[in-house]
Amino acid sequence: MSVTQANATTSSTCWSCRAATAGQHFCPACGKIQPLPRETDYFAFFGLPRKLHLETAELEKRFHRLSWKLHPDNFVRAGEYERDLSLDRASQLNDAYRALRDPISRVEYLLAREGMRKEGENKQQAPPELLEEVFELNESLDELRSARQAGGDGNAMAALRSRLEAEQRNFEERLREVDADLDGVFSQWDAAIDAGAGEAARKKLMIRMNELLNRRSYIRNLVANVQRELGEA
Amino acid sequence: MGRVVGIDLGTTYSLIAYWDKASGGPKCIPGPYGETLCPSVVSVDADGSVVVGEPARRRLLTQSDRTIYSVKRLMGRGVADVQDEVKIFPFRIDPASQNVIRVVLGARIFTPPEISAFILRELKGWAEEFFRDTVDRAVITVPAYFNDAQRQATKDAGRLAGLEVLRLVNEPTAAALAYGLHEQRRGLVAVYDFGGGTFDISILKLIATGEGDIYQVFSTNGDTHLGGDDIDNVLQGIARAEIREQFGLDLNRHPEANQELRKALIHAKHQLSAMPSVTVRFPLPEGGLYVRQITRMEFDAAIQPSIDRTMGPVKLALADAKLKPAQVDEVVLVGGSTRIPLVRSTVEEYFGRRPHAELNPDEVVALGAAVQADILESGVKNMLLLDVTPLSLGIETMGGVVAKIIPRNSTIPASAQELFTTGVENQTGIDIHVLQGERELAKDCRSLARFQLKVPPGPAGLARVEVKFLIDANGILQVAARDLRTGEERSVEVQPSYGLSDIEIEHMLEESIEYAEQDFTERQLIEARNEGESMLRATEKSLAGDQAAELDPAERRAIDAAVAALRQAMAGSDYKLVRTRIDELNQATMRLAELMMNRALATALEGKRVAEV
Known part of the structure; x- marks a missing residue:
């Protein structure tokens, strides 16, 4: 699917007055709420280009403006069909806002929609360049666990703790690097959209983003594990 | 069409309010005794007829076995959920009841929605008397942390009372609406709602837009089994133990006296909000007088665990909203239990600011419901509530693990689509189990419903059915299925795990x-x-x-x-x-x-x- 296609709306006619609706939320002729085409793109729903850097204040403003119009509150006195349409559109609005307001869920949505979000074949496997550090971390975690089981004397435990905390800080730094890398690819993606780049160029960027996302979720799990172990110790 | 009202269906008291055009604000409607608070008590006579409110409350003392209070605690729950409470309740649960509790009152048996419907009908009667007109539609409030079954049970109660339920509104949000109207507030607001039987915390933002004010809830948390009732239970437990010790008397054998004692202790609790110490004098049924002085300090120590239990949800709600306590601009107290000085000081200390309690904490929820009722009825709106679902929605997958499909604190309405297919050849149905909760395993979450998607027999993986799970603006789940190969909509027969069927x-x-x-x-x-x-x-x-x-x-x-x-x-x-x-x-x-x-x-x-x- 091309970007321009995703932005363009499916043209159709109003269920009530048969006027052309151009896929808008409301019929431009009679003002009736329109059925939601299946698989409506979240970016298109907000009338936004499929860029990954987006102004959250602007997104929020659009979210609020659309909420006023689409919320079921407006349709309490309408017929059942219109009430259903409002429920459909309003839920889609909220789903779309939830997905787009956060940069990570935004890129995950984009990739999933393009069929490009592929979790690593083995999510548990460490990225090769991190192997050594992960190995050390796991060793420290094992030591902490066995020290805890053995009742652990205070000094040894404290030393282990501070070692783990240092390792945790290291991985948190790695996480920031991944986020910075992602941010860089987002910029390339946005530039590619502006330039109307071809399928191949975009696909390459998406593959890169997918890799970074996998790496990110791997490190995040690691950090969460350490936090949990430190919390228990 | 008749009038529209807002109803606060509370654990201990219920209220009904309307939008008063003359004054341009919401007002509570008084009952025959001039009180706006209707005790949420229902009593059944020997001949099977039903009494509600104040007269029913009086019967708690004389006919406690056929009189029910705090029915809200039983709404949308199964027998296994309420074992502990049932021990304290003077009324009996039908042993045959399973996923919907059935309460035995005299010769009649009722489900909690039916009992709640009696309360709603009583309030409806108050309003009809007041308007000299029929009342047929209502906004009813529910605790923000109510799950799907508890909400559905409330909606069923409305229907049984002859009311079209225009919307279920979360209690803290309703309170925020009443406060916002009253004070023209802006910014981040925490609503701490500690009522008779439930505790809620909601964090929301009041946003001024060109179209009007938006009340956007960021997060909500709570405990649907924590309230003034629990404080009363603590006091009652202490008193009963002391009576047993000092007089060798087991009040279990005297249900009426037991209720009388509870009443005396509740009175003492109320007094302790204003006085440093009270003395309870309680004449015992077999002679003797139990005299007990309770100091504020002792009271505070006894109830501290209950107050502490409210702070867990408060912290979780703030964490979900990604906020620190000091970032909250205003704190609002709602619910009768927030009159307790220890509650006020605990909240004040945590947020570092004096909480608001200008509006009557008993009435504010009903007033907010009336505001929302007017918004829906008049179609003239300058306010919009964007509320959230309190619990994550998930479906059971392989090995009893829950896959979350709509996270908690999602703005409602919210939806999620899932694709299902067959795993073995000639499979004719796909079983789906929907749950609510934050835990990883299905057994630790709340079962909402089970249903089976029928598919034509064929090779494994051929059938492709898309199921849309939608949480509506009431926080209630709707399910629709669609066969992707034929494009046909499929009706889904959902059997609620804890609730009444349409039939x-x-x-x-x-x-x-x-x-x-x-x-x-x-x-x-x-x-x-x-x-x-x-x-x-x-x-x-x-x-x-x-x-x-x-x-x-x-x-x-x-x-x-x-x-x-x-x-x-x-x-x-x-x-x-x-x-x-x-x-x-x-x-x-x-x-x-x-x-x-x-x-x-x-x-x-x-x-x-x-x-x-």
Whole structure:
């Protein structure tokens, strides 16, 4: 699917007055709420280009403006069909806002929609360049666990703790690097959209983003594990 | 169409409010006793008729086994969920009940929605009396942390009471609406709602937009089984243990005295909000007097665990909103339990600011419901509530693990689509189990519903059914399925895990209509008896006065006969007869009243000069 296609709306006619609706939320002729085409793109729903850097204040403003119009509150006195349409559109609005307001869920949505979000074949496997550090971390975690089981004397435990905390800080730094890398690819993606780049160029960027996302979720799990172990110790 | 109202269906009290056009604000509607608070108590008479509110509360002391309070705690719950509470409740649960609790009250058996419907119908009656018009639509409030089944049960109660439920609104959000209207607030608001049986915390933002004010809830948390009731239980537990120790008396054998004790302790609790110490004096059923001084300090220590339990949800809600306590601009206190000084100081200390409690904490939720009712009814809106679902929605996958499909604190309505297929050849159905909760395993989450998608037999993986899970603006789940190969919409028969089916509700509706007449009769009888009672007292007083001597013997005999006839009628259960006898007594005492009037006039004129008259 091309970007321009995703932005363009499916043209159709109003269920009530048969006027052309151009896929808008409301019929431009009679003002009736329109059925939601299946698989409506979240970016298109907000009338936004499929860029990954987006102004959250602007997104929020659009979210609020659309909420006023689409919320079921407006349709309490309408017929059942219109009430259903409002429920459909309003839920889609909220789903779309939830997905787009956060940069990570935004890129995950984009990739999933393009069929490009592929979790690593083995999510548990460490990225090769991190192997050594992960190995050390796991060793420290094992030591902490066995020290805890053995009742652990205070000094040894404290030393282990501070070692783990240092390792945790290291991985948190790695996480920031991944986020910075992602941010860089987002910029390339946005530039590619502006330039109307071809399928191949975009696909390459998406593959890169997918890799970074996998790496990110791997490190995040690691950090969460350490936090949990430190919390228990 | 009739009127629209807002109803706070509370654990201990319920209220009904409306939008008063004249004053341009919401107002609570008083009942026959002039009170806006209707005790959420329902009592069933020996003949099966039902009494609600204050008269029912009085029966807690005399007919505790056929009188139910705090029914909200049973809404949308199974028997296994309420084992602990059932021990304290004086009424009985039908042993045959399973996923919907059935309460035995005298000779009749009710589900919690039916009992709640009695309360709603009573309030509806108050409003109809007040408007001299029918009331047929309502916004009803629920604890923000209510799950799907508890919400559905509340909606069912509305339907059983003959009300179209326009919307279920979360209690803290309703309170925020009332406060926002009152104070024109902006910014981040935390609503701490500690009621009779439930605790909620909601974090929301009030945003001014070109179209009007948006109340956007960021996060909500709570405990649907934590409230003033728990504090009462703690006090009652202490007192009962002491009575057992000091007097060797087990109050379990005296359900009425037990209720009496609870009432005395609740009174003490209320007093302790204003006084440093109170003394409870409780005469025991087998003789003896239990005297107990309770200091504020001792009270605080006893209830500290309950107050501490509220702070867990507060912290979780803030974390979900990604906020620190100091970032909250305003804190609002709602619910009767926030009158307790320890609650106020705990909240104030945590947020580092004095909480708002300007509006009556008992009424504010009902007032907010009335605001929302008006918004929906009038179509003229300058306010919009964007609320969230309190719990994550998930489906059970392989190995009993839950896959979350709609995360908690998602703005509602919210939806998620999932694709299902067959795993083995010629499989004809796909079983789906929907759950609510934050835990990883299905067994630790709340089961909402199970259903089976029918598919035509074929090779594994051929069938492709898309299921849309949608949480509507009431926080209630709707499910729709679609066969992707044929594009056909599929109807889904969802069997709620804890709740009534449509057929059961239909049946109850029929039954309630049957009983409605009887309930109406009961109410009429009570009112007629009360009137007869005051009539008899007035007559007695008149007959004791000087003017009675001026009656001739025939008149006196007529009065005595009418009094006897009224007494006899009041002992019966025909309210029409009571009314007739009241009228007859009125007739018979006409001359006596005249005599007394003359006398009163004469007294008033005494000592006054003619010119002054």
